[in-house]
Structure formats: C-alpha cells, structure tokens
Amino acid sequence: MQRIFATLLAIAAVWAAAIPAAAETLTLSGVLTGTDHQTYREVPFRVAAGTTAVTVTFAYTGQDQKAVIDLGIRDPQRFRGWSGGNKASFTLTETWATPSYLPGPLPPGEWKLILGVPNLRKDARAEYKATITLTKDGAFHGFTAAPLKEGSAWYRGDLHLHTGHSDGSCPAQSGGRAPCPLFRTLDAAAARGLDFVAVTEHNTSSHFQALAELQPHYDRLLLIPGREITTFQGHANIIGMTAPLDFQLGGSRAPTFAQILDQAEAARALVTINHPGLPSGEACMGCGWTAPVDFRRIQAVEAINGGITDGPLSGVAFWEARLNAGFRLTAVGGSDNHDATLDPAKPSAVGRPTTVVYAQALSQDAILAGLRAGRVFIDVQGTRDRLLDTTYAAGKLTVRVAHAAGGTLVLKGPAAPLQALAGVLGEDETRTVDIPASQTGWVRAEVRGPDGALWLFGNPVYLTGS
Ligand SMILES: [Zn+2]
Ligand SMILES: [Zn+2]
Numbered sequence: 238m239q240r241i242f243a244t245l246l247a248i249a250a251v252w253a254a255a256i257p258a259a260a261e262t263l264t265l266s267g268v269l270t271g272t273d274h275q276t277y278r279e280v281p282f283r284v285a286a287g288t289t290a291v292t293v294t295f296a297y298t299g300q301d302q303k304a305v306i307d308l309g310i311r312d313p314q315r316f317r318g319w320s321g322g323n324k325a326s327f328t329l330t331e332t333w334a335t336p337s338y339l340p341g342p343l344p345p346g347e348w349k350l351i352l353g354v355p356n357l358r359k360d361a362r363a364e365y366k367a368t369i370t371l372t373k374d375g376a377f378h379g380f381t382a383a384p385l386k387e388g389s390a391w392y393r394g395d396l397h398l399h400t401g402h403s404d405g406s407c408p409a410q411s412g413g414r415a416p417c418p419l420f421r422t423l424d425a426a427a428a429r430g431l432d433f434v435a436v437t438e439h440n441t442s443s444h445f446q447a448l449a450e451l452q453p454h455y456d457r458l459l460l461i462p463g464r465e466i467t468t469f470q471g472h473a474n475i476i477g478m479t480a481p482l483d484f485q486l487g488g489s490r491a492p493t494f495a496q497i498l499d500q501a502e503a504a505r506a507l508v509t510i511n512h513p514g515l516p517s518g519e520a521c522m523g524c525g526w527t528a529p530v531d532f533r534r535i536q537a538v539e540a541i542n543g544g545i546t547d548g549p550l551s552g553v554a555f556w557e558a559r560l561n562a563g564f565r566l567t568a569v570g571g572s573d574n575h576d577a578t579l580d581p582a583k584p585s586a587v588g589r590p591t592t593v594v595y596a597q598a599l600s601q602d603a604i605l606a607g608l609r610a611g612r613v614f615i616d617v618q619g620t621r622d623r624l625l626d627t628t629y630a631a632g633k634l635t636v637r638v639a640h641a642a643g644g645t646l647v648l649k650g651p652a653a654p655l656q657a658l659a660g661v662l663g664e665d666e667t668r669t670v671d672i673p674a675s676q677t678g679w680v681r682a683e684v685r686g687p688d689g690a691l692w693l694f695g696n697p698v699y700l701t702g703s
C-alpha cells in the first residue's frame with residue numbers, strides 16, 4: 238500500500254498546477270468509519286461565479302488498515318469525472334482538465350466531492366482532508382513548469398509540426414489516409430531522438446489538452462504548445478502561449494500584426510516568422526511574408542523550412558536582410574511536417590531540420606530563453622550529434638564543429654577576412670582567429686557536405702569593434 242501511495246504522490250506531482258497567489262482555498266475534512274464501508278459520501282462545497290480553475294488535493298489516513306477512499310466530483314448540473322484511487326490531485330478548467338475529468342464551464346453554486354469507500358474495516362477509521370483551490374487567473378493549467386532535465390546543454394528539437402488537429406494526415410490501419418493522431422508525430426520525434434517539439438497547429442488550440450495529457454508519457458520529450466498564426470499576409474509561429482489568441486489579421490480583432498504581438502508579449506511567447514521566402518498569391522496563399530511589422534518585436538525567423546535550404550524560396554535572404562538592418566533575430570528551422578514520417582527521402586520528415594539550442598535546462602522557459610539568446614544552430618539532416626558552436630569573446634572568434642567529418646566549414650558575413658577558419662573538417666575541431674579591433678558586423682558559420690548540401694547552419698555572433 239505504501240508503494241501505491243508513493244505512486245499516487247508521484248502522479249500528483251506530475252499533474253500539480255502552480256497555485257497562483259489570487260486563489261481561495263477551502264479545506265474539507267472528516268472521518269469515515271466502518272459503517273461507511275462500501276458506501277458513497279458526497280461532501281458539498283461552494284464555487285463562486287468567475288472561478289476559472291478548481292483544483293482538488295486529497296489525502297487520508299488508515300491505509301495501514303487497508304482503508305481505501307475513491308474520488309470523483311459533480312458540479313451543480315452534471316457529473317464531472319471519477320479518478321477512483323488513481324490520482325491524489327486533479328484540476329478542472331473550462332478548456333483543460335486532468336485526465337479522468339471533463340473540461341468545461343465551471344458553474345457557480347454547490348459542487349460535491351464524491352467519496353467512495355470500497356474498503357474500511359469494521360473497527361477502523363480514516364481521516365480525510367481535501368484541499369480545494371479556486372482560482373480566477375484565466376491560465377491554462379495543463380503544463381508543468383518543472384524541467385524534464387536539469388543542466389546547461391545543447392537540446393535538439395523541431396519547432397514546426399502539424400497533426401490531425403489541423404491539416405496533418407497519415408496512413409490509417411488499412412492504408413488509407415486519415416487525420417494523423419498527435420501521438421504518431423510525437424513517437425516520430427522520440428524516435429528521431431529529439432528533446433523537444435513545438436506542435437504548431439494552424440490558428441487553433443485544440444491540441445493543448447492532448448499535449449498536456451501526453452506529456453507524462455513522453456518524459457524525455459518536452460511538448461511545447463504552439464500555434465501557427467496563418468494569416469492572409471504571412472505565417473508566424475507563436476510558441477509557448479496557451480491563452481486565447483486573436484489571429485484574424487486585417488479584421489477588427491487584429492487590425493495590424495502589432496495587435497497579435499501585443500498578445501504574444503503579454504504571454505512571454507516566442508514569435509518566429511515562418512517560411513518568409515515562399516511565394517504569396519494563388520501559388521501559395523498567404524505563405525510569403527507581406528505583413529508590415531516592427532522587427533524589434535520578433536525573436537526568430539524560420540530560415541530553413543523543411544528541405545528548402547538554399548535559393549530564393551529559403552528564408553535565409555529574408556533573415557540576412559533583417560540582420561543587415563540591425564535586427565538580432567535568431568535563425569531557426571522547422572520541418573513543417575504534416576504526416577508524422579521519418580522517411581529520409583521526404584524533405585519535411587519530423588526533425589528535418591532540427592533546431593539545436595544551448596539552454597539552461599530542458600523546460601519550456603529555458604528552451605524559449607535559449608532561442609532568444611541565439612546560441613542556436615540548425616542541423617539540416619536531423620542527426621543526433623552534429624554540433625556547430627560559434628562564440629566571440631575578447632576579440633577572438635571561435636568555431637567548434639563536431640561529428641561532421643568531411644564537411645567544409647564556410648564563414649559568412651561582412652567580416653569576410655575570417656576565411657582563415659574555413660576548410661575541410663575532422664571529427665571534432667575547434668578553430669580560433671583574432672578579430673581586428675576595427676571590425677564590426679555579424680559573422681556566422683555553416684558546414685556543407687562534399688556534394689555542397691547544407692549540413693549545419695549557424696547563428697551569428699556580433700562583433701563589437703573597438
Ligand atoms: Zn505555414
Ligand atoms: Zn506549417
């Protein structure tokens with residue numbers, strides 16, 4: 238029983254939501270005795286109008302005497318779910334609920350915590366205590382802020398994925414195509430060895446509940462909620478935000494892109510302009526970027542979308558033009574996968590490309606902070622171990638490349654005399670050059686294979702000059 242109780246506590250920890258300061262807490266406590274054996278008790282409590290989350294945390298004594306108390310809940314109008322003895326804590330909100338429970342409006346009035354008693358010995362007693370937290374913060378409670386992994390490291394992920402929650406499809410059991418279940422995409426990401434994914438459905442947030450439910454299973458793959466804001470004037474990923482988001486650019490809800498950015502900034506979300514080099518018009522409606530925007534408010538540009546690494550359709554020229562205009566935007570990659578495939582013959586397989594981020598931990602906050610900081614490179618073929626790290630300090634530029642033997646290092650940017658670093662690479666090389674104090678501008682590195690194919694695409698360092 239102790240082992241089961243420990244398991245319950247572990248489950249509670251996974252699902253525990255951060256309790257905001259502006260919360261009302263109720264305590265329901267009581268005693269059950271042998272006469273309650275195999276009966277149900279309904280314990281009433283009041284929920285005020287305007288409540289946006291109900292969290293119940295439950296504990297009881299008597300397990301040493303084999304006492305068992307099961308849990309469920311009713312709102313004033315309907316049954317809202319039953320977790321029996323499998324969860325010591327659960328939350329209900331309008332848009333999300335702990336699995337076992339139903340999300341939906343939280344009507345004010347008298348709710349009932351249902352206690353079922355499968356076993357309580359004749360002479361035994363069990364003291365129970367339910368702590369009920371009622372909040373009005375409007376937050377989505379499904380994702381925990383706890384890191385999946387502690388420590389500074391390079392973390393590999395895909396920032397642009399679609400499933401059957403928007404227009405993703407993949408083979409059904411009989412071989413025909415069907416909306417692709419979210420888990421198929423996540424299984425592909427896990428098989429690729431990724432550390433994180435942002436699932437970015439077109440304009441909708443219907444996948445957030447499913448992502449939150451799946452996160453405890455994918456305990457080595459961080460699931461970041463995202464949306465691809467798909468407008469008539471361009472596409473942008475808004476990553477790490479769960480609040481409602483008005484995306485209807487040009488209408489009364491979001492007359493300009495600034496209104497969308499206001500919402501993203503309020504949620505500390507990351508904004509990346511997607512595939513800006515694609516055409517617009519009837520060739521690809523709304524695909525290219527044409528919306529006027531203040532680039533100081535954008536954090537990243539999808540320089541590489543799927544297999545588009547070079548040429549006018551890639552996002553590289555658009556991104557470099559912004560760098561030359563003085564905006565320090567992080568270049569990222571995204572597979573834009575729509576079918577959960579890992580097939581290397583498909584240029585948009587899950588994790589092709591992979592965006593690799595130096596971050597303090599494997600958590601949403603740390604990954605987004607790492608993307609903002611820009612110590613980031615794109616592994617175009619989605620390998621598990623290639624590394625490209627460009628740093629600049631005390632007048633020295635250093636480039637380290639690992640696991641890309643036979644590739645050729647190329648330097649790009651206005652500070653072109655740095656070609657001393659360029660050339661064919663070994664298995665793990667660190668090359669350093671002194672930069673003249675007069676030199677300013679940006680420098681970035683990339684690595685190409687013997688056939689010229691892009692392997693690794695680095696973000697810039699900014700030379701400060703003297
Ligand atoms: Zn798009
Ligand atoms: Zn997309």
